[in-house]
Amino acid sequence: MLDAFTPITLVILGLTVANLTIRLSGYYLGAALPQLGAWARGLKALPGTLITALVTLQLIHGGPNEWIAGAVALGVAIISRSLPLTMLAGIAVIFALRHWI
Amino acid sequence: MQTPLQDLRAGFRDVLPLALGAALYGLAFGLLAAQAGMSVLQTGVMGSIVFSGSAQFVAVERLVAGAGAFTALVAGGALNLRILLMTASLRDVLAGRPFWQVLLGVHMTGDESWALLHATRATGRAVGYWYLVGAGACMMVAWVSATSAGAAFAAVLPEPHAMGIDFAFTAAFIAILRGLWSGRRDALPWIASAITVASLALLTPLEPSWALVAGGILGAVLAGVWGKDA
Numbered sequence: 001m002l003d004a005f006t007p008i009t010l011v012i013l014g015l016t017v018a019n020l021t022i023r024l025s026g027y028y029l030g031a032a033l034p035q036l037g038a039w040a041r042g043l044k045a046l047p048g049t050l051i052t053a054l055v056t057l058q059l060i061h062g063g064p065n066e067w068i069a070g071a072v073a074l075g076v077a078i079i080s081r082s083l084p085l086t087m088l089a090g091i092a093v094i095f096a097l098r099h100w101i
Numbered sequence: 102m103q104t105p106l107q108d109l110r111a112g113f114r115d116v117l118p119l120a121l122g123a124a125l126y127g128l129a130f131g132l133l134a135a136q137a138g139m140s141v142l143q144t145g146v147m148g149s150i151v152f153s154g155s156a157q158f159v160a161v162e163r164l165v166a167g168a169g170a171f172t173a174l175v176a177g178g179a180l181n182l183r184i185l186l187m188t189a190s191l192r193d194v195l196a197g198r199p200f201w202q203v204l205l206g207v208h209m210t211g212d213e214s215w216a217l218l219h220a221t222r223a224t225g226r227a228v229g230y231w232y233l234v235g236a237g238a239c240m241m242v243a244w245v246s247a248t249s250a251g252a253a254f255a256a257v258l259p260e261p262h263a264m265g266i267d268f269a270f271t272a273a274f275i276a277i278l279r280g281l282w283s284g285r286r287d288a289l290p291w292i293a294s295a296i297t298v299a300s301l302a303l304l305t306p307l308e309p310s311w312a313l314v315a316g317g318i319l320g321a322v323l324a325g326v327w328g329k330d331a
């Protein structure tokens with residue numbers, strides 16, 4: 001059944017193996033790092049710094065429309081602390097900017 | 102303290118807005134998968150065993166662009182390097198669990214379930230492992246059904262960029278950041294992370310995924326070296 005190894009099945013299986021390796025390696029890495037002190041503080045800060053990096057990258061790849069919508073979303077997030085409201089506001093603003101302005 | 106079942110349900114419920122966003126994004130992925138010549142079954146299988154939206158997008162986009170399987174794999178894999186840092190930061194959630202639960206937990210770890218877990222904990226709610234699994238399960242149901250549907254009905258779907266759907270996740274992560282903010286001690290690591298990723302992405306030819314990982318790590322190092330325990 002060599003026919004089964006099309007580029008598509010190779011990519012599906014390869015990504016599955018790569019993903020599982022990455023996910024498990026992270027678990028072992030986290031378990032091996034010290035539980036106190038600088039390492040622990042760094043690991044604890046990681047969610048915030050990583051998501052900041054992700055949002056920054058997404059905004060860089062966008063343009064003025066995305067920056068305005070991002071600023072509005074941030075305002076709504078600060079005031080409402082609500083995930084659905086922030087998503088709705090962001091999508092509504094980007095939709096309006098792309099269609100009517 | 103909640104029972105595992107309550108935790109599971111709470112995670113499933115709290116992630117629903119994000120799952121809705123993922124479903125719309127999933128329809129878009131299904132469209133792309135159909136262009137790559139993938140069947141509905143292949144699309145569904147990929148969604149459940151790879152279970153990583155952005156990596157799937159990048160890899161299949163490379164295939165559609167005419168790159169070989171190897172290039173597509175490297176591109177998708179590199180994008181997922183950040184997951185290494187994500188599962189590393191879950192150590193207190195996964196510690197002491199039997200191996201099958203560790204496997205299940207790390208497989209259910211995606212941007213959304215992981216970020217939601219941390220944001221919910223930042224509000225003071227004592228949620229843990231089963232909350233993460235519940236959120237991941239909801240994301241998986243949405244992702245697998247939407248990507249398969251997208252591949253099946255590729256011909257009749259609207260273009261996602263025009264609908265503003267691509268911005269749903271940026272807005273979601275902004276809301277999650279708001280939840281993670283714990284005061285001025287976060288300012289320096291976060292600003293350092295943003296400046297690092299911005300300068301690397303704009304001024305160097307570095308792959309964006311590496312810029313992302315570099316920014317996240319540098320911010321965390323600053324918090325580790327100069328921070329104080331809360």
